[in-house]
Amino acid sequence: MLRGTGSLQELLGQKCLFKEAARRGRTQSSIKSFAAARAVCLELEADNPRDKHATLVLDAGSGAALGHVPREVARLLGPLLAAQLVAVEGCVLEAPASSRASVPVEFQVQLLSDQEADVQAVAAAALRLQAATQPAASGDRLRANFDRVLEAVWREDARLLDREEGDFRETFSALTAAAAALFLRLFLRKGPWFRLQRLDYPEVPDAAAAVGELCAAGLAQTRASPAEAGDAGAFHDVAALAAVATARELQLACAGLEACAGPGARRTAIQPPSRRAALLRRLDAAVVAHGEAAAAGALLRQTGPLVRVAAAARAVVTRLQRLFFLSEDQGLSHFLAAHAGALQYPRYLVHRQQAVWSSRRQLLEYEAALQAAARLMDALEAGDEAAAEAELEGIWRSLDANRHKQLPSPLKQSFSKQSSLLFLSRFQAGKNERVTGWVHCLMATAGVSLLEKKREYVLAIERLQQLLGGVYCGTRRGDWWIRLSINLEHLGRVGEALEMAEAGLADDWLSHGDRLALQRRVLRLAKPPRRWKRPAWAGSVAPEPREVRIVQRPMASIVGFKSRFMGLSGEPCTVEQLALQHYARDEAGGWTGCHCEGGIWSTFFSLLLWEALFAPVPDVFRTPFQSSPLDLRTESFYIGRQDLIERILGEIAAGGVEERLRAVWDAHCGELCAGIRWDRWPLEELLTVAACVGGRGLAVVCRLLAEDHSGWAGGMPDLLLWNPARLKAKLVEVKGPRDRLSEQQRAWAHALTQGGLEVEVLKVVEPKASKK
Numbered sequence: 001m002l003r004g005t006g007s008l009q010e011l012l013g014q015k016c017l018f019k020e021a022a023r024r025g026r027t028q029s030s031i032k033s034f035a036a037a038r039a040v041c042l043e044l045e046a047d048n049p050r051d052k053h054a055t056l057v058l059d060a061g062s063g064a065a066l067g068h069v070p071r072e073v074a075r076l077l078g079p080l081l082a083a084q085l086v087a088v089e090g091c092v093l094e095a096p097a098s099s100r101a102s103v104p105v106e107f108q109v110q111l112l113s114d115q116e117a118d119v120q121a122v123a124a125a126a127l128r129l130q131a132a133t134q135p136a137a138s139g140d141r142l143r144a145n146f147d148r149v150l151e152a153v154w155r156e157d158a159r160l161l162d163r164e165e166g167d168f169r170e171t172f173s174a175l176t177a178a179a180a181a182l183f184l185r186l187f188l189r190k191g192p193w194f195r196l197q198r199l200d201y202p203e204v205p206d207a208a209a210a211v212g213e214l215c216a217a218g219l220a221q222t223r224a225s226p227a228e229a230g231d232a233g234a235f236h237d238v239a240a241l242a243a244v245a246t247a248r249e250l251q252l253a254c255a256g257l258e259a260c261a262g263p264g265a266r267r268t269a270i271q272p273p274s275r276r277a278a279l280l281r282r283l284d285a286a287v288v289a290h291g292e293a294a295a296a297g298a299l300l301r302q303t304g305p306l307v308r309v310a311a312a313a314r315a316v317v318t319r320l321q322r323l324f325f326l327s328e329d330q331g332l333s334h335f336l337a338a339h340a341g342a343l344q345y346p347r348y349l350v351h352r353q354q355a356v357w358s359s360r361r362q363l364l365e366y367e368a369a370l371q372a373a374a375r376l377m378d379a380l381e382a383g384d385e386a387a388a389e390a391e392l393e394g395i396w397r398s399l400d401a402n403r404h405k406q407l408p409s410p411l412k413q414s415f416s417k418q419s420s421l422l423f424l425s426r427f428q429a430g431k432n433e434r435v436t437g438w439v440h441c442l443m444a445t446a447g448v449s450l451l452e453k454k455r456e457y458v459l460a461i462e463r464l465q466q467l468l469g470g471v472y473c474g475t476r477r478g479d480w481w482i483r484l485s486i487n488l489e490h491l492g493r494v495g496e497a498l499e500m501a502e503a504g505l506a507d508d509w510l511s512h513g514d515r516l517a518l519q520r521r522v523l524r525l526a527k528p529p530r531r532w533k534r535p536a537w538a539g540s541v542a543p544e545p546r547e548v549r550i551v552q553r554p555m556a557s558i559v560g561f562k563s564r565f566m567g568l569s570g571e572p573c574t575v576e577q578l579a580l581q582h583y584a585r586d587e588a589g590g591w592t593g594c595h596c597e598g599g600i601w602s603t604f605f606s607l608l609l610w611e612a613l614f615a616p617v618p619d620v621f622r623t624p625f626q627s628s629p630l631d632l633r634t635e636s637f638y639i640g641r642q643d644l645i646e647r648i649l650g651e652i653a654a655g656g657v658e659e660r661l662r663a664v665w666d667a668h669c670g671e672l673c674a675g676i677r678w679d680r681w682p683l684e685e686l687l688t689v690a691a692c693v694g695g696r697g698l699a700v701v702c703r704l705l706a707e708d709h710s711g712w713a714g715g716m717p718d719l720l721l722w723n724p725a726r727l728k729a730k731l732v733e734v735k736g737p738r739d740r741l742s743e744q745q746r747a748w749a750h751a752l753t754q755g756g757l758e759v760e761v762l763k764v765v766e767p768k769a770s771k772k
Helices: 006-012 028-032 071-082 116-133 139-160 163-173 177-188 207-216 238-244 247-259 276-290 292-303 311-325 332-339 360-382 385-400 422-427 438-453 457-468 474-490 494-504 512-525 575-584 599-608 642-653 657-668 683-693 695-707 743-754
Strands: 015-020 039-044 055-059 065-068 086-092 103-111 220-223 306-309 546-551 564-566 572-574 592-595 719-723 728-735 758-765
Touching (some): 039 071, 055 071, 071 086, 139 163, 139 177, 139 311, 139 332, 163 311, 177 207, 177 311, 207 220, 207 306, 238 276, 247 276, 306 311, 360 385, 360 438, 385 438, 422 438, 438 457, 438 474, 474 512, 494 512, 512 743, 572 575, 575 592, 575 728, 599 683, 599 695, 642 657, 657 683, 683 695, 683 728, 695 743
Parallel strands (some): 546 758, 728 758
Antiparallel strands (some): 015 065, 015 103, 039 055, 039 086, 564 572, 592 719, 719 728
16 A cells, blocks of 8 residues: 555545446446445556546456546546556445436555655655545635735735725734635625525535624625615615526516506516526516516515625725736636645746836726726627717727827836837726826727727727827737728728728738738729739738538528538538538548647647746746736737747757657646646647648747737637648638638638648538529
8 A cells, every 4th residue: 555645645545536437328226336335446548539548447346347537537647557656446435326426436546666756756646636636625725825815915016005905904804714714705706696595615604604794894795685675775786686596586576576566567477487588578677667676675585685795895805816916817716726726837937027007096097997898898798889988988088188199107118019018018097197008998999899880980080090099909900900991991982091001011010810901902902093003012912722612501590500511420510510521531531630720729839839938037927826928918928038939949840849749748737728728639649630730830830829829819720630641731711601711811821821731711502502
């Protein structure tokens, strides 16, 4: 048996759940065969095509396969079994409760080698295995981790904090362990309202008492009774309350409101509980008829007491996590999950050099800009043009005052396309400093879309010209030039539309796709007598990629859903699946392939450029809990690492792909990295695809993503096909009967072709109607 370190001892009694392999058709008698104390063992499933670490659970007596251990456990045990360092036996703890339940098993691990290096390898795996399978963070862990956030923020950004945050920290520190854990649990959950009777956490033995403590401290609010809903000072958010209610509860609440209207009132037909959308419309009608207070009371009668985190407390914690992570895509849930063992982050140097906000006022203005942008997006999605225009009034005033042309200190000295600090500009709003920042320019872009929708092209042109005269959102400039030219053409001002397209081509900020779109506009508009001479670059404009057509009639189409076809196998399928079936035929090349769009390419990029992604560049890693540098989607990424990236690309093109892929995989498999899904693409499959694509092709793709990760994020061909026997690869963009290529897709096709890769378009066309 294992002996020695504590982690090894933990592995002795490792508990795990596994899924039975042949669940379909499982009978009650087969369920009973999983009796408690049934002996099992583990064996590596070496021929599994999807996961090289797949680990089978076998019956110890017959050797019959019962199922697989979870992927996160197999990833750690599999290499040990493959190297014959350990043998694993175990027993079933209890029979599954149903045909869909997992089977709990306790394992015993025997060490087969006494070499010190082998013992250490098993010990390291044991530590990771314990982290991967242990339950969610306890109350003590939650509080300890949040205290770490507080300490880091006060240490690094104390100048940005005020009495509001200080009072919160003092109040939170005075909470009991149960109340503090409940506060963090509620903050991490999607709400805002939660049923008091369903708050069940092991670290909160008395949820009602903890809620009372939070309310007394001003960190939570409750809605306990219909009478409270009728109070004049009560807050009513019927939509939020309705989100808590089940469909049946919504039905009963609506019925209760309608019953109060009297016998002569019009009744709405009772709807099946599953029709939630219809019930919500019915509730809206009841709100109009009876008022928000009555509707809130009717909902509370069904849901029982509710609790939510107080708005002020939520705002403070949101601000603290923004300062800690400096990313709207990350929050405390990532941090806590990492310490619970569910997530493993790469190791890199955390280096803060440049202050993002020089004052609290700048931070608050940035937050206000984010809130305004959220309100604008909500209004546009809801089709509420009046609310959207109200949010845009301040943005238009800022543009009219030329505030979008000014930069706040300390970015004035470092702002240019060649600056490695360019990504920090996105955090600037600075309205009170007569600066309209990155967020406001994005709002203005959305406002231009609204003007175009209303066909107010003259005003849209004016706003686009103002944005092009500013200093923010450089990656949006190509889109602004294109839309400016299109809007001028809508007004019949074709000569000006041509001039704007030509002017846009001189803009250094253009992405490849935007440049191609402008070039194609110029060639279309620049015909005699407007232009007698073709541009010098005309010959280099990407030609249309090769097109292949297959004939297939789509099945009955539903508006808003992708078309489906009858596949070659006789089963309904998507257009991409139909294309894969076509290319798999011997007469079409016998290709192996996948519908990946950019998925596998993002994996290749992150694996091959791992060294560059996590290089010690100042200010891009501000906490130990990031899956990518903060500047990845900006021009700063390539600028700040140019020499390193060029060296790596040279090695890739020279044939060093396999060595680099294996080294990164062995060293970092399982670590959270943007673009990589470790469970989706096994290493051996990646090596096969890489051999078919070739080093030159991979270097081309990686270069494009490194230079402009955001600009090249979309438009990659739908299918990647490979043929290991011929060491060939092909990329295919699939189009349905009424689809056409976008400019970004044309740009990808041209760039990949220039890199030596074969690219084509597969067009699925409908059969011609027969003549009667």
